[in-house]
Amino acid sequence: MRFPRLLLTSLFCIALWGQDAALKDTFVQAKALWATQGDREGATARFDSVVAALAPKALGLDPEWSQVLCESYNWLAVLDDRNAQTRARAQVRLQAILDLNPDFELDRTLTSQRLSTLFDRMKGEKYAQVKLSWTPEGGRLTVDGRPSPLSPRKYLPFGPHKLVYTRPGHAAAEALVELAPKDVKPVEFKLTRVASTITLFVQPGDAEVLLDGQSLGYAIGKAGPEAAPYAIPLGLRPEDLSAPFVIPELSPGKHRLELRAPCLRTKVLELGPDLSTPAADHTLEPIRMEASKGSLSVSSAWPGGELFLSGQSRGPLPVLNLPVCSGAYDLQVRFPEGGYTQRINVEDGQSLRLEVKPKPRLAFLGLEGGDFTGRARFLSQLETLRDRLQALAFIPAHPDELPKDALARLKASREAELVLMARPLPDSVIHRIELVVANLDGEEERLAVKPLEQDPLGALAARLNALVAIQQPGAGLTLLDLPGESGPWVLAAGEPAQKAGIQIGKPLLQAQGKALASARAFQAAVASAKGSLPVAQEAGTLNLPLGMEGLEIPLGSPDLCYPALLAQLRLLYAHANASANTGAGGDEAGLIRLNMALALMQFRKFDKAIELLRDAHLSSTRGVSQGTLDYHTGRCFLHLGPAYHSEAAQAFRQALKYPQSTLLGPDGPLVAPLAKQALEDLR
């Protein structure tokens, strides 16, 4: 938040500076026109334009511009006074001066005696004089709580006033005065020192100043000529330094001064006790901060990614050795489908390398209205999903955007694949919040949670993080755990395993030289092997070739979030499809389509599922394979009603051509008897 504000302020100052130069020029021209050329009209027009520019913001003007405005009024009063038609306006100009700054002194050489007298009379009707004196110099005066320029004479309206004079390192002094017409009251301030002060100049500016770990503010702005004695010996100009930053009260003892700024190495200074005792004003030698940078490399096997650091584009991937200021960033990579988010911290001198792949993006739309106990806590917990989700890239809600507007925006921009809505369930007292996870095509799941429970989002986070494999390594063996056998017993084997020499009807004794206790232990050995797995049977050792075997996603599982699963599959499909176009991944794409169709069948979107299944092909004929696709196609057509029974029958007939096709996985139920029964039912 701080950086955008600073940026805006800077831009505003640049604009004002440009405008100020022209205005000052106008002011100078006006004075010259009158003084050198006697061009009264020209001078009046220019002073008027200065007044027109400054008067609307008179209360916020700094002392320099306030002086310009008062002087303009003074000149205009003089000019108006010289013309009978405008003379009446002269008094208005003088009144404007009094309203703006009653301490302003008319230019008596310019102003006629009559006007000066009139001005003094007008001032005397409303203001009385206070004669101020103060020690030490360099403090600040406030009158009735508002800052006021220090001057020996001040004119204040009649009535009571409170004047306070403060200076860092000193106890404040205050005076109460009651002013009546024609009063001239003296006020003297003598401050007592109570502590040391430290004045800092930092190069470059805009550094956060911390004393003993506590932030005191920022050293901003530019130093004036007063900094020259400190800047010049270091070969710097005063304006290279920040405006002086004063630590007003340094308590006795040692202190740790720390300066932090983005892209700069943190500077730490130990302040000895001699700086705080005896109490005095100290100005430190200008503190120069050095640049602090690391580098960032981001790449991805997935095409089309664009890197963003804290919302700012850093170009398309791969990004190699990008110099970045040290510090924390919200890293985001936007892909054509999906995205990647991570909060990173770049250390000084560090080379950070990331290999990323897209995840489905889940945009939180916000918590709908309805007051309930624990609302703030619940909202903050929703925001923590960013750090809890590993399988999804979380996009927080836009502040002040209504959920329905956010949904419309996302539907139009397609910046997210998934949305999360939270809405209190109406009741006499709200005790439950409904969480809706949906994709942009309308497939959604609802989950009711109690906002006051310990971790109301635990179940949601677990479901969103659940990943499901659609392939597993396998050896094409069907194993049984039989009592009395010395290892899992081979019930059946695929052709490659038989060719490798596996004996059906015999137990597997070892895998990778280790005894096998069960079929599950064999699966674990397969999962950790690559390419092939050495196994032992009675007849000897052989090398089992391994391959990937298709799986179906579990349906109806309370542990899964199906819209999220569908989004993950779509992302995988986009990648596999791209690979298929380059000649690889065809079967993988078919398997993903099959599982996407299954997820759609979970939502009873049978027509959509058919579209996916129709164009999917699997070259395998065993396990989850082409027959599986055909069987599910038939089931989908059945759900569409009698009009599609002939298509359903056709699909079941196709499925029967693959007697080794199964559901769920390589050892799942055979499709053929199910397809056969479905065909009989259709007859």
Added chain:
Amino acid sequence: MSVLPSRFRPTAALLCALPVLALAQDADLAEKLYRSGDRAYAAKAYKEAADTWAQLLQTNPKSDYAPMALLRLARHQVEAERQPDAAMPFLDRLRADYIKAPEAAEGLLLRGEILAGKARKAGELKDAMAEFNRVLDLFPDAPACAEARLQLGRAWRDQGQWGRALQLFVDAFRLHAGSPVVPKALFEAAETLDLLGDTPGCLRMLQRLREEAPQSAEAQEAAWRVAVRVKQRLQKPPLRNEGSWPAGRAKWLKTPILLANGLGGDLLIYQNDLDRTFRLHGSDFTPQGPTAPGAKALLASPSGAVWMLTKTGLVREDAAAAQPLGSLNAVSGAALDRWGNLWVADAKTPALTLFSPEGTSRTMASPPANALAPLNTGGVAIASDTDRKLLFLDAEGQPRLVVPYGKDLPAAFRYVTALAADGAGQVAALVDGGDFGEGVVVFGPDGAVLRQATFKALGISGRITSLALDRTGGLILCDRRNDLLIRLN
């Protein structure tokens, strides 16, 4: 703009708010009544709970809690009172008046389960199946759908529609991952695959069940079924005499003549000299059931109670008096079918007599049967020495399979003394006569001979009168002459 004078406005506002306030109060009262009944039920104060819920139904019939109360009342009748018929009025009202309520799904399912439980033959399952189908059609997302699919599958299986049953069992575990129904559905699917003749498919499914739900009761059941099927059907080792069983125990019985499998695979042994049945569980040997002199058949009911058929009738452990068997006085065998009907064979009667659970009887045309054994198809296997055939009958008494004596054997036998089934599809016969002589034959569910041996080859010389199949693929023989048991493996 108001048309009422200002003094009437508060009254009018109050009158308008009254119905809303009344509704809110009603809802509040309904919730309190429901929770109160719930609390009483948890404390087992069933009558108080039932009264409270009845009051809720009377005072707030339109409340969301009314269907919940109806369902609880129905469940109470089924689970606590064991009176399913008494639950029906509540379930009828739930179906008629609250069909849109979420509880209606559970109500329809329970109604279907009660109707299925009352069915005594396949044709009586129609109404139950209609209720299960209603659950699936009206509440496709309800958790009750998993159980409805399982129950519908069982109903199809009980009608002999194994293909349809398989579809539903597969859907029950495929579409409801993580549901408590999954182990049951996997088990039923495996057993249905076995009925369909797909032994490898059955074994794969049982293995899957053991991996997915290893702690379930179904997984324990699957373990021995896998072992038995692999041994009997795939490995088929030659039968070997392991000698007396339990090992080393000789002359320890008093004229054992009948064997049967009890609950959990325990062995039931009827000792003729003691007129009683004993249960052998591990090394525990304890009497079970009443005395029954001269028992001719022995079996265990689904609840594990011992039933013995004698000349005086059916002597049941779970009934006070013997049930007369009519004119049957030469009982040669008995078995219970899936519907709870007791099939009795009489050596002198050329028919089978079926006794229903309610006590009624009917005869079914059949050749005279010398022995009976239950089949996991829901029917029974009978051995007819007259026809020299083994018949595998379905639950309607129709022969599904006929196996001539001696088929697939080196020589034919003439008599079957006893039959035994292991519940996993195998049937063992104690045979005698012919060129085969005295011995045992183990048949598969398709009637194929899996294992066989003559007693001569096994070195057995006692008088074997009965046999049983155990859960590790062995056979137990009862030797009345030597007062011991022999195990073949």
